[in-house]
Amino acid sequence: MNLLQLEYALALEKLGSFTRAAHALNMTQPALSLQIKNLENEIGISLFDRSRSRIEPTEQGLKFLLKAGEIVMAGKQLKEYAITLANQFGGEIKLGIIPTLSPYLVPLFLDQLLNQYPELSLEIHELLTEEILQKIRLGDLDGGIISTPLARQGITVSPLFYESFYMYHNYEDGIHAKSLKVSNLDLKNLWLLEEGNCFRDQVSDICSLRNEKAYAQISYHCSSIDSLIRMVDHQGGTTILPELTTLCLDSDQEQNLILLEDKVREVGFVTRKLTGKEHLFEIINEKIIESVPAPMREKRGREVVDPGIQEGWK
Structure with missing residues (x-):
């Protein structure tokens, strides 16, 4: 076993294809297959499930590749450390x-x-x-x-x-409080980021939305907080903003902010x-x-x- 074989296996895990991995490594596909097979024979486990269209690590293979990644990374770190000795x-x-x-x-x-x-x-x-x-x-x-x-x-x-959370609403809605408890939020017209964004998960957590579905006539899927701000400005309703976002608002928009207490x-x-x-x-x-x-x-x-x-x- 050597570092090159580990790098080959990590490339195959990353790209999911012998063809793509061989191309990225500037070697032939048979040569890559042979190297992976030799590595598997030496360690006594099958690293990859070859029965699917995309090559995926086996359960044992994933554990091995995690450790292999650490070893390959350590080798790169040693080279980088030598460079930093000259250029800190x-x-x-x-x-x-x-x-x-x-x-x-x-x-x-x-x-x-x-x-x-x-x-x-x-x-x-x-x-x-x-x-x-x-x-x-x-x-x-x-x-x-x-x-x-x-x-x-x-x-x-x-x-x-640590960022505070702010409720952002349309000032014409008549809500003029400076701060608000999360339990007093009106969730009926709450604009959210698309699923898969951790900020959406946090908003769902503080607003207890995990098991309830807020009513909305429009289903708007976006990954931009700026888009949510514009929707509130033009369509009404509310959204939740992290603190850094609020530093970019103009003076009129700042009137639409209400601090949510006790959460960061x-x-x-x-x-x-x-x-x-x-x-x-x-x-x-x-x-x-x-x-x-x-x-x-x-x-x-x-x-x-x-x-x-x-x-x-x-």
Whole structure:
């Protein structure tokens, strides 16, 4: 067994096809099949189920590939660590950021970070939470900024800041309160993000929507908070916004905000353990924390809402 064989197996898991994996690895399909077969013979287990159109790991294979990914990653980390010895604050970082954060958070910290560390290169991808976690596991991303907490094997979490939740409504509805308890929310005309977005799960949790269906004449499927704001402005009803979103509202729209008491969304930085880039992550995290309003840096006794991220990679 060698690192190349492990890399071949990980490529096959990622691409789900001997043909695509062989092309990506710049080798022939028979040669890749032989390498995978030799690896399976040596370890005594079948890594992949070949009976389906898409090649998928077996149950034992998934466990092996998780450990194989850690070993391959460790080899890459050793090379990266050698580079950082010569250039402590340089290198490339690939980050995933969830859509309900990316357009509001990235502009706050990006310029200051890159101006202070000109040898640092950032590649940012706007992705859903599960996509970010999967790409971190496969080594396609170095880290991610998502809603936390979570329990996921091999993942470390560093809390960054805490966002309050706000109800956003049409001011003409005649609601003029400054703050409101969640139990007093009117859910009949609540606009929500599309399923699969962790912010929708959080809103469902704080509004107890998991087992009830709010009536709506329009079924509007979207993944953009800006779209929800525009729907409220033009169609009425309400939606729930995280705090960073509210910093982009104009003065008229700010009148439509009502603080929801006692609940916050925790935002954290997630990465694999022992990447060799921890010193760069510390720099990024420090700049992010500095960029948000000071009150958002502390939980202040409020309850963190569960983002609804299921455990995995067991």
